[in-house]
Amino acid sequence: MIEGHNYIGGEVSAKGVTIFSTFDPKTNKETGWQFYEATKTEIDDAVRLAEEAFKTYKHFSGKRKAEFLRAIAGEIEALGDELIDVYVKESGLPVGRAMGERGRTIGQLRAFATLLEEGSWVEATIDTAIPHREPLPKVDIRKMLFPIGPIAVFGASNFPLAFSTAGGDTASALAAGCPVIVKSHPLHAGTGELVAGAIATAARKTEMPKGVFSNLNSRGIEVGKHLVMHPKVKGVGFTGSMNGGMALYKLAAARKEPIPVFAEMGSVNPVVVLPSALEENGAEWASKYAGSIMLGAGQFCTNPGLILGIKGSSLDEFITTLGTEISKLEPNCMLHPNIHENYEKGKKEIVEQNGVRVVSQNNGSVAPNHGRQAVLTVDGANFLNNPKLHQEVFGPFSMVVQCETAQELTQVLHALEGQLTGTLLGNTADLRKYEEVVEALKGRVGRIIFNGVPTGVEVCPAMHHGGPFPATTDSRFTSVGESAIKRWVRPISFQGWPQELLPEELKNENPLGIMRNVNGTYSKQEI
Numbered sequence: 001m002i003e004g005h006n007y008i009g010g011e012v013s014a015k016g017v018t019i020f021s022t023f024d025p026k027t028n029k030e031t032g033w034q035f036y037e038a039t040k041t042e043i044d045d046a047v048r049l050a051e052e053a054f055k056t057y058k059h060f061s062g063k064r065k066a067e068f069l070r071a072i073a074g075e076i077e078a079l080g081d082e083l084i085d086v087y088v089k090e091s092g093l094p095v096g097r098a099m100g101e102r103g104r105t106i107g108q109l110r111a112f113a114t115l116l117e118e119g120s121w122v123e124a125t126i127d128t129a130i131p132h133r134e135p136l137p138k139v140d141i142r143k144m145l146f147p148i149g150p151i152a153v154f155g156a157s158n159f160p161l162a163f164s165t166a167g168g169d170t171a172s173a174l175a176a177g178c179p180v181i182v183k184s185h186p187l188h189a190g191t192g193e194l195v196a197g198a199i200a201t202a203a204r205k206t207e208m209p210k211g212v213f214s215n216l217n218s219r220g221i222e223v224g225k226h227l228v229m230h231p232k233v234k235g236v237g238f239t240g241s242m243n244g245g246m247a248l249y250k251l252a253a254a255r256k257e258p259i260p261v262f263a264e265m266g267s268v269n270p271v272v273v274l275p276s277a278l279e280e281n282g283a284e285w286a287s288k289y290a291g292s293i294m295l296g297a298g299q300f301c302t303n304p305g306l307i308l309g310i311k312g313s314s315l316d317e318f319i320t321t322l323g324t325e326i327s328k329l330e331p332n333c334m335l336h337p338n339i340h341e342n343y344e345k346g347k348k349e350i351v352e353q354n355g356v357r358v359v360s361q362n363n364g365s366v367a368p369n370h371g372r373q374a375v376l377t378v379d380g381a382n383f384l385n386n387p388k389l390h391q392e393v394f395g396p397f398s399m400v401v402q403c404e405t406a407q408e409l410t411q412v413l414h415a416l417e418g419q420l421t422g423t424l425l426g427n428t429a430d431l432r433k434y435e436e437v438v439e440a441l442k443g444r445v446g447r448i449i450f451n452g453v454p455t456g457v458e459v460c461p462a463m464h465h466g467g468p469f470p471a472t473t474d475s476r477f478t479s480v481g482e483s484a485i486k487r488w489v490r491p492i493s494f495q496g497w498p499q500e501l502l503p504e505e506l507k508n509e510n511p512l513g514i515m516r517n518v519n520g521t522y523s524k525q526e527i
Contacts, residue, residue: 002086002190004035006042007215009049010200015039020219022189025092025340026333028368035189038216038223043181043230049211050150050179051232056209058147058177061504062116062512065175068206069116072166073109075198076102083194087160090188092333092369097296098161105161108168108459112175115482119514121145123491124505126518128527139496142506145489147177149234152227154248155185155192156239157335158299164188165195165215168459168479169237169262176488178235179212183227186219187336193217221247228252228261235488238263239301239479242470249473262487263473264466266392267420268305269454270413272441274426274434277451278314283321285425289398290325292453297332297371298396299339302421302454305392307400308409311379319400323360323375326396331362331370334395340369343395347374350399353389355382359400371395380408384415406434413440418468418475421447421454444468446475 004019005012018037021030038046057065076083087098115121122144129140151173155164162168170180184192196215203212216223228236228251236252238245238261245263252261277285292304307322309315334340351358355378362372373396380403383389389399403409422445424431424438431438431450442448446467457465457480465480466472472479477487494502504511508527515524 002033002193004033004189004217005193006036006038006217007196007200007213008042008046009053009211009214010203013042015042018219020186022090022187023336024089025336025369026367028337031089031190033190035193035217037218037220040226043216043223043226046181046211046214046216047150047227047230047232050181050214051211053179053209053211054147054149057179057212060177062119064206065177066113066116068202068208069109069113069171069175071202071206072199073106075202076106076166076195079194079198083191086190086194087188090190091160091335093296093335101159101161104459105166108162108171109166111459111482112171112485115485116175119505119512120516121482121485122505122514124514124516126506126516126527128519141493141495142497142502143491143493144503144505145486146492148488148490149178150232151178151180151235151237151488152233153180153182154224154236154238154240155182155188157185157187157339158296158301159239160185160188160191161195163239165192166199168484169239172484173235173237173488174212176485178488181214181216181227181233183224184215184217186217189217224248225251229255231255231257233259235259236261236263237479237487240265242266245473260487261473262477262479264301264420264479265470265472266394267301267467267471268390268392268416269302269419269421269423270306270308270416270441270444271304271423271425271454272409272413272437273307273309273315273318274424274430275310275312275314276427276430277425278309278318280427282314282318286318286321287325288453290322290329292455293326293375293398294329294332294373294396295455297334298373299335299394300455302457304423304454305398307398308412309400309402310406310409311402311404315402319359319375319377322400326373326375327360327362329373331366331372331396333367334369334371337369339394340371343371343393343397346393347395347397350376350389350393353378353386355379356389356399373397375400377402380404380412383412390416406437410436410440413437413444416444418471419445420465420467420471421445421449423449423452423454425451446471446478
């Protein structure tokens, strides 16, 4: 049952007077569930409890934290159809998407549990002493990663499960040993409440410290601002708009003690269509990309919003086919009326720019909040001269840039801001022939794809879901995959430390049996 309460250290709380509701975009009506926005006192209580929990939680073994994460996964599963029903009602997304995202969320939690059980993620590095070294003795130095403290996580609008309350940011921070305070997204506060309850139950069953997790409701920006500015919060995870991410980034930088903000803020995910792809499989790629553009109503951070090619009859045919194929697909419901409105405004602004031509645009009658898809095209010169054309339009939208030459295509890639993904369609010979294009694309993205679509982000150790600014605030880190844990830790070196007081990971006998770097050689052996 949805009650609209906050979770403060696992206990429900509703001290505020500001109340808001979530919205069902398919029926175009409020859901009827009401939520109490967290008060300043509740925020402070959540952070205080998190700070207290950190004193013990940071010392928990990997095995014990893994038990907690697996318990969370189990409790989310136990929510059954109720979670799916609330998710669908608050997001307008279909049941299949809800079930898939639930599976991904549970899979992430269990993947981090496995990482913790294995243990080598701490990067234990040991340089033993050489007391008789000349001209100076070498001291014993040992290093590993440690959690940084309470983390504020901001739920994402477009992924009510996988990037929200128990999503990748929360799972990775808890895995690192950091308590988490979630600022629940107002578009799916009910979904967040159910998941928060599951986490609270898991924490209680596995005897976690009381403040290891809290979930705060908020419809505006004040709760988030207060959370980021709180001196006891040590890091921030955010997935959302450029404006929202940069606002948090600036707040965190302005603190007396600045803290890291790991924000994912959007991407147009350029796709370079090389000549061989058009000649060999142009129609097939057009059909695949029509589906990719429409997937999830275009509300993925990896939506292919920009397609680049070299002018010619093959590109003309590809553009025509793409327009035809996307016009066959039914518009999908977007997440909220405000998101739908912003999409229509952004699309209209691009359509009105000089040199832009509409290839295909759904102008028919659709249900409320359904995004009408559009494919536009423009030549390379106009694109280079108009920065407005470089910006993301969040929805079922893509623009094909027709370049005169490979050199102009390279210039277009250099002119783009940082992106999450970049895709190349072609063959091996093309990759060699257009080496400058390939290098230009690599310089702008965090993940480079060959002969595929960017939508769909595999959760695995090799995945990097990040990119140069403004795709993310720090391109060295990923928000997907086990390496996401590295955002919430820092290295500490122990010099000349007594063996009996070293962390288990750094002791000579290697009691955990983890892989370590000992004097430059990786080994699980004792010293």
